Amino acid sequence: MIEFAKLLDDLSADQRIFLTESSAEVVVAQLDADLAQTALDHARRLGWNVRVENAAAEEVADDLNPAFQPFRFTVTKPLAQGRVRLLTLAGFAQWLSETPSGLVQVARLETPFETGLFRVGNWTDEQAFEPTQRAKSPRTLVRETQQRRDVPDDIRAWLVPDETQPDWDDPVFCVWATRATRACLMAIATEVNAGSDFSFRGNAQLTIGEPEAGYKPPMRQFWQLQRTVSWIYENPSETETRFRLINYELGRLGRSSNVAITDVLEYMGVALESAKLAFQYSLAKVSSDTAKSLSDLRKSLSEETSRLSEMVRQVISAVSGVVFVGIGLIAARFSTSTPKLALIIMGFVLCCYVFFVIRSGKNHIAQQRNMRTVWRKRLYGYISDNDYKAMILDPAGKSEDQFHSAALWGGFVTGGIALAILAAVCL
Template sequence: MTASSLRTLASALDSLVAGNSFVHETSEAIIVSELSATAAREVSQGFVEVAWQNVVFDGANTETELDDIADDFGPYRVTAQKPQLGPDEILLLTASGFGDWLAGAEPAKIVVVAGLDAAIATEETQFVPLEASSPGVAGAIALRSPRTLVREYGALRVVPQSIGRWLLLDSETWRGSDQRFRQWAAYAIRAILLSLPNEIDQNTGAYVFRGPPRLGLPVPAADADVVSDLGKQGFGDLQAAARWVYELEREAETRHTLFATELARTGGNQADTIRCIRESVGFALEGARIAYQMSLAKVSADNLKALADLRKAVTDETGKITDATRQVVAAVASALAIGIGLIAARVTASAPALLIMAVMAIVCAYIFVVIYSGHKFAALQRELRDIWRNQIYRFLSEEDYAKLVVKPGQDAERILNVVSWVGGIAVTVTLVVAITVALTPTKNTVTSQAQSGRPAQPQSSSVGSKPAPATTPGAAP
């Protein structure tokens, strides 16, 4: 099966279509009907020359051998099966088959087209001539579906699901003398025209650009030569406009709105759609680009203001957490000073144990309240950061938000945690020591207890004793 034989067969089939015969071509088979006996022989012989299996049916839908073909049993139908190609690759011989495939939605990465002079490289499909080897398929960029941007009110969807097969990799590609290229370009122009307006009028099918002012462009006539009417410059501008609108999936909605508005403003009220596109699409694209850059500048200014507000909010938050840390440090220092003072008072001055334990309990409760309030404030700020992230600062990436907001807050909380743990442990140790000292008798207390329990010295008593005899002056001893 050579390329020249296939070209000859394709030319013969196209000439039959120009007559009274019909050709229906799919990716798997070709069916040629309403053939005379002579034409049926020629078509069947052409399929044999390219080694394609084919079957001839007569007017009664009965399979017929070549030798039995006669005009009395016509008209004839010839069905041929195409050979299997590579994955996502199909072969199209006839102009009618190529047009049917372009009008349909059957996907393919590579389409081998008989009669095509040079390759047509689009974002979704590579159209290659018979003589060319199959090119490598590059990864297609993610394109927004036009159906998500263009409103349709009719029951029949006319806006293309994908615009990939209509976007040239090089918008300057133009081959006006290549009939297959012109056939593809005609379908591309109509598909792109359906992808650029704001909506499709449900009554007339016109392309509506809301503006202001509102612009409605009628659908070009089915037999109009849109390729010649638009010309090379107009086709290139239309391709550039479609690529600018759809090349960035996330920005497609904004760009689509800006371009539709600019085309409505620059297009006026021209009744001829192709003339309006040829004369206005380039200026509309330039105006849309300027408006887009201005909107980006405004967004950038808003983002800078938002970042400045974010910086102030983060600084205030970390400052408040730092203040909470200072409060914990001051409270811990005071508690340690009070505890050491109570221990010293107990040891040196025999302060009451109940008083020491009561004061230490109050101090420890105060420390607990200070630490608890500091951590609750940090938790509240953490929740506020989540709210900011989802409602105000969604334009920041996860990495940038973590670097600008999350990390400073986590660093401040980490210091608060360390101070709280160290201070809490120190106060707890002081409490244990103070209670132990309070419950242990001091030296002065032991001495007092010993003195109070010593037995009294014995004293003379008159009970049971005889009184000394009284002496009188002058009496003899």
């Protein structure tokens, strides 16, 4: 089978045949009689179903007369459950040109490898595969000057995990690496002019020509490109910032003349380190602003807690005053000739005083709760719900509980004094 696949790939590379491959069939056209007989013998040794047609589109069996060339034959491959099986490198390249995902088996593969979107194995590979979490689409960042979109919509198909160690000389991996190089360059460019060049713009602009068909960079440069693209797209919320930083660094090369793709890939490692330093600096600045914001939040909470403590003291003071004055009114009822109506009015005023103190505290608590709800997402959205509950809601809730307890007991005591004054007046 490997020999058959190599034969077809070699003939296709030399443009001696026209080859297309789907998940079920391999179709080969423009074969002369000798090549058709060789290919037919390979397919029959594998036990595969083969249909051969001559130039007149008539099906033939074993009589491959050169007078009726070129021949066309269709090979039906054995299928694999849940996997796409491909015989040739040309078929694998065609599959990559579509929307590659899932599990694919390529006959000539020597060392299996995985991307974020699919796994490539040989025809005996039975390993399962789970795609990685979807990243931000490069199409939302890269500008294209043509109607047909060439920039990949999903970058996961062109990135391999850090722990992956594929065989650099594996012909199947070479096909993928060639396409991955172009896709990754497009995914980090500011602008793509299809069929002509890629542009990287920072404080200066760098423009390079589009890589030639079949271009595969040196191994070290390829992995530098992979690390750079992985860093840009690893966190969707930070992708846009990292994308701009990389373009700023690559744009510096635009000040030089005659910059080639190899120069850009060689500089990629330096650009990545510089972009990481700039990104860390921006995070440090954000952290400083966040620390100031948290300090202001703590100060605001402290002031609110102090205000609630003060209101608790006001309730206690008001209730204490009611107790002392109420006892005085009861004593005045039996020791003086104070009119009953005056005692009732004074008792009512005392109860109203305590009521308004408690009511004022409750209004303040409701107002603070509403403010916390309104400003929660606007000012402190970066704080998680659990942290916000631990830092703000729980301490504020404890202070509110203290006030509610004081108000409840104060209300009971005030009500008891009011009833005592009323009973003394009625006796």
